[in-house]
Amino acid sequence: MRTGEAGDVEEGRLVRFELRPLRGPSGSGGGDGRLCEARFKAFGCAATIASASWLSEQVSGRPEARARALGPDEIVRALDLSPERRAGAELALRALRRALAAKPAG
Amino acid sequence: MAEERPIYLDHQATTPCDPRVVDAMLPYLTGEFGNAASRTHAYGWNAAAAVDRARGQVAALIGADPREIVFTSGATEANNLAILGAARAALRGGDRDIHLLTCRTEHRAVLDPCESLKPEGVRVTALDVDALGRLDAAAFEKALNGGATLVSLMHANNEIGVVHDIASLSGATRERGVLFHCDAAQSVGKLPVDARALGVDLLSFTAHKLYGPKGIGALWVRRGDPPVRLVPQILGGGHERGLRSGTVPVALVVAFGVACEIAAVEREDEATRLAALRDALLARLSSELDGVHLNGHAELRLPGNLNVSFEGVESEALLMALPGVALSSGSACTSARPEPSHVLRALGLGAARAHSAVRIGLGRTTTPGEIERAGSQIVAEVRRLRELSPTWESRGRVRT
Numbered sequence: 409m410r411t412g413e414a415g416d417v418e419e420g421r422l423v424r425f426e427l428r429p430l431r432g433p434s435g436s437g438g439g440d441g442r443l444c445e446a447r448f449k450a451f452g453c454a455a456t457i458a459s460a461s462w463l464s465e466q467v468s469g470r471p472e473a474r475a476r477a478l479g480p481d482e483i484v485r486a487l488d489l490s491p492e493r494r495a496g497a498e499l500a501l502r503a504l505r506r507a508l509a510a511k512p513a514g
Numbered sequence: 515m516a517e518e519r520p521i522y523l524d525h526q527a528t529t530p531c532d533p534r535v536v537d538a539m540l541p542y543l544t545g546e547f548g549n550a551a552s553r554t555h556a557y558g559w560n561a562a563a564a565v566d567r568a569r570g571q572v573a574a575l576i577g578a579d580p581r582e583i584v585f586t587s588g589a590t591e592a593n594n595l596a597i598l599g600a601a602r603a604a605l606r607g608g609d610r611d612i613h614l615l616t617c618r619t620e621h622r623a624v625l626d627p628c629e630s631l632k633p634e635g636v637r638v639t640a641l642d643v644d645a646l647g648r649l650d651a652a653a654f655e656k657a658l659n660g661g662a663t664l665v666s667l668m669h670a671n672n673e674i675g676v677v678h679d680i681a682s683l684s685g686a687t688r689e690r691g692v693l694f695h696c697d698a699a700q701s702v703g704k705l706p707v708d709a710r711a712l713g714v715d716l717l718s719f720t721a722h723k724l725y726g727p728k729g730i731g732a733l734w735v736r737r738g739d740p741p742v743r744l745v746p747q748i749l750g751g752g753h754e755r756g757l758r759s760g761t762v763p764v765a766l767v768v769a770f771g772v773a774c775e776i777a778a779v780e781r782e783d784e785a786t787r788l789a790a791l792r793d794a795l796l797a798r799l800s801s802e803l804d805g806v807h808l809n810g811h812a813e814l815r816l817p818g819n820l821n822v823s824f825e826g827v828e829s830e831a832l833l834m835a836l837p838g839v840a841l842s843s844g845s846a847c848t849s850a851r852p853e854p855s856h857v858l859r860a861l862g863l864g865a866a867r868a869h870s871a872v873r874i875g876l877g878r879t880t881t882p883g884e885i886e887r888a889g890s891q892i893v894a895e896v897r898r899l900r901e902l903s904p905t906w907e908s909r910g911r912v913r914t
Contacts, residue, residue, distance in 0.1 A: 413904075417865050417866045417869065417905055418865040419852070419865075420828060420852040420853075420854075420865070420869040421828075421852070422904050422905060423904075424904045448902070449902055449903060449904035449907060450902055450903070450904065451826065451827075451828050451869075451903050451904055451905045451906075452828050452831065453828055453830040453831055453834075453852070454830060454831045454834035454835070456828075456831075457831055457899075457902060
């Protein structure tokens with residue numbers, strides 16, 4: 409399992425992602441082809457939680473290359489976030505990227 | 515079927531107009547449209563008579579003389595007139611060292627006018643409060659001993675509902691000949707407010723917090739010795755004894771008068787009813803959920819106010835998760851780094867608790883059934899959001 413976290417309670421937002429490997433029909437190999445299930449925990453405004461939730465859906469069961477290519481603009485578009493809510497989307501994405509880059513543990 | 519509207523529990527933000535108030539004001543939007551300053555015909559005379567009657571009703575609610583009431587557009591304008599007007603009168607009087615003494619939990623409608631005077635050479639001190647939102651009387655007196663021109667303290671706080679003991683603080687200002695302005699926007703109509711008994715010189719309040727319309731408020735300016743000197747901030751036709759020019763909005767003034775008259779009759783019973791409903795809601799939330807913290811003093815507060823932090827749940831997320839209940843929070847999550855309100859920060863609350871604070875404001879239309887339903891929805895959504903919360907997870911769910 410890989411984990412990544414971004415933000416802190418002090419700033420009013422904290423997002424944590426957990427990526428667990430999935431054994432799928434085509435995806436038990438390594439590298440960007442592998443599949444995983446993403447779970448999240450989020451403390452923050454609705455936009456932050458919604459961004460983390462949307463990202464977990466985008467990542468789960470899909471090739472990891474796709475997860476790595478996700479940018480904040482896609483989240484903002486998909487959730488129709490106003491510009492001032494972008495910080496929540498960026499934070500959730502930062503947590504996901506840290507999880508993707510993390511070494512497996514546990 | 516008509517869509518059911520959210521349960522309104524944000525009565526510190528504003529209150530609905532009482533239907534009796536609407537009925538009273540409507541004729542002054544139609545047939546009785548006269549200008550109260552028109553002295554040459556019945557339209558004007560009727561309007562002037564209506565304004566006089568309303569001025570009496572408004573004054574009566576705070577135990578004042580009708581000649582002491584200056585109608586304004588609301589409490590913000592009344593605060594501006596009191597603070598800017600008194601400070602500038604002192605400046606014109608040749609006072610070189612003007613010092614305004616206020617408090618960190620004041621509304622921005624007090625803090626901002628105070629701040630705006632700094633370029634005019636005015637010193638401003640904002641006193642701290644304790645963790646429950648109370649002002650320390652000894653610290654207040656100590657600050658007064660440093661010399662002050664005007665004190666501006668609110669009666670009841672708009673976020674945490676905490677009530678300052680104005681009458682006990684004003685003794686010290688009177689002894690020293692310091693003017694005292696009180697922003698009573700949240701307390702008039704909710705608590706017994708007698709302007710003279712509070713011992714202040716200037717008192718701001720507004721109609722829309724006491725079931726009247728938005729756009730009308732008043733500044734009470736004490737008459738008698740020593741005189742309260744104010745420099746008007748809006749100039750023109752010399753209305754309101756020269757302190758606030760501008761055609762008096764007759765319909766709004768009539769509405770304000772009736773709202774005050776109703777409040778005078780119903781306030782006490784209503785306060786008892788709301789405090790009981792409020793206490794029942796807090797008891798329920800605290801019994802069904804762990805990690806519920808009341809912000810601000812439990813007893814020294816407005817009867818209809820709760821400010822509660824639900825551990826592990828960010829306040830704005832909770833409000834968004836509760837479309838069936840109209841509540842507010844003390845922080846806006848619209849910046850890169852959301853800051854809790856200046857009031858919550860003044861209490862010295864930890865970041866987690868400040869970011870989780872929700873204001874629940876009960877009022878005249880609140881029913882026991884609404885409190886029951888709102889309570890159920892809040893409990894359910896707090897539980898759901900805690901399932902998603904990294905901070906609640908790490909804290910654990912075991913009752914300690």
